[in-house]
Amino acid sequence: MIGGGLAGLSAGVALAEAGFRVRLYEKRPHLGGRAASYVLPGGEHVDNCQHVTLGCCTNLADFYCRVGASGKIRYFDRLVFADSAGRRGTMEASSLAPPMHMAGSFAAFPLLDWRDKRAIAQALVAIARAGGRPDDAGGVNMLDWLRRRGQTEAAISRFWGVVLVSALDEELSRTEAHYGIDVFWKAFLANRSGYHVGIPSVPLGELYGGCLAAIERRGGEARLRSAVRGIAIEDGHAAGVEFENGAREVADHYVVAVPHDALPSLLPAPVVERHAEFRNLSRLRSSPITGVHLWLDREVMSEPFLTVVDRTTQWIFNKTLLSESTGNVASGANGAHGANGANGVNAARQYLQLVISASYDLIPRSRQEIVALAWRELCEVVPAAREARLVKGTVIKETAATFSPEPGCDRWRPAQSSPIASLYLAGDWTATGWPATMEGAVRSGYLAAEAILAAAGAPERLLRPELPTEGFSRWWAG
DSSP states (O other): OBOOSHHHHHHHHHHHHTTOOOEEEESSSSSSTTSOEEEOTTSOEEESSOOOEETTOHHHHHHHHHTTOGGGEEEEOEEEEEOTTSOEEEEEOOSSOTTSTTHHHHHTOTTSOHHHHHHHHHHHHHHHHTTTOOGGGTTOBHHHHHHHTTOOHHHIIIIIHHHHHHHHTSOGGGSBHHHHHHHHIIIIISOTTTTOEEEESSOGGGGGHHHHHHHHTTTOEEEESOOEEEEEEETTEEEEEEETTSOEEOOSOEEEOSOTTTHHHHSOHHHHHHOHHHHGGGGOOEEEEEEEEEEESSOOOOSSEEEESSSSOOEEEEHHHHSSSSTTSOSOOTTOOOSTTOTTOOOOOEEEEEEEESOGGGTTSOHHHHHHHHHHHHHHHSGGGGGSOEEEEEEEEEEEEEEOOOTTGGGGOOOSBOSSBTEEEOSTTSSOSSOSSHHHHHHHHHHHHHHHHHHTTOOOOOOOOOOOOOHHHHHHHO
């Protein structure tokens, strides 16, 4: 296994459970890949960016069960939206059958007027009646599809965009329409629990201890700080992996679970040029995510999280409330990007993380500018913050956080079985049917493991089915 992110870990754990001896190599000093956490100089644990799962992410849930992490995920069935006028709107299911189960809270939602709601309802019914596959969604971007469906500008910015930009890490104009439609079908229309939000109650780095145990328990190992320099290809077969120290390791099967833009550099140039599966990876684009971490001198927010409307910030997570421990309350601010002269003050009472997906405009901006922007928007959305003092603020930018689900990208996403014998691919960027999510990463790992099991003469179904379609949605979907 080359790469210790979710794709590599899920493939490695599944193969170890099937009886393979797994050796996993990760160049970082920790497992989890982009789903990682760090300790700041002041002792605070921070995630590189807040990761969430949804009820419709069945394979991610299965993976958490396999590694004993299910109890570290807290699920919420109530979504709270906030705007800069201090208004709150909630979305939650009623006793009605899908897709009408959220109609009551939607009808009472105060952040949209009746014209917006009518347009949204018509589009949602069209998605449901088509079983999530409307005929006019092929080859167009999500923004164009919404406008063709008569959506108002407020409906686009205050509803569709709020959900989809954060879910897909891309602007609507750059998103393949079927990906956006899939989000609403699987999360909000097909099943009454698909929209439930699952949030880790521990730092991301603590979720994956069970992965290492599952691999080692069956005779495998994981080597950190082990950067692979290249993959040897001989006579159309993967023949070994070479490391920066000159060592070489051989195996029966090789799974490469690295970012899409890193894979070609591990292969001989003639191999990349010969095979379109590798050559076309350069056509996949990347999207950025920015996480802003703020420590305040008092509690200003009681909700576990807020979805923000009409602002650069899209989500605010109450990390103090969500965490199992109090270790995330700042105990110091040395080296921080602070505000209000607060560096070095040991007075934080609440820790919040703000998330901005598709954060292209923030990439060239300084950390101080981003903290100031986040603080200003927090004060607008959460009025109690105006009386608080910012003790500490820091920023984590992921400039290439995910691949972009732009129109046509599926043409460039390769299958998990590569054209090279004994070489398999895993990563959310492979052909999974899902966008760049943790669910997509785990699906890719399971599919790569399935391909190896089939090649070894012991086929096994690892991929979990999606949530069952319920109510009228089931009838409409046929």
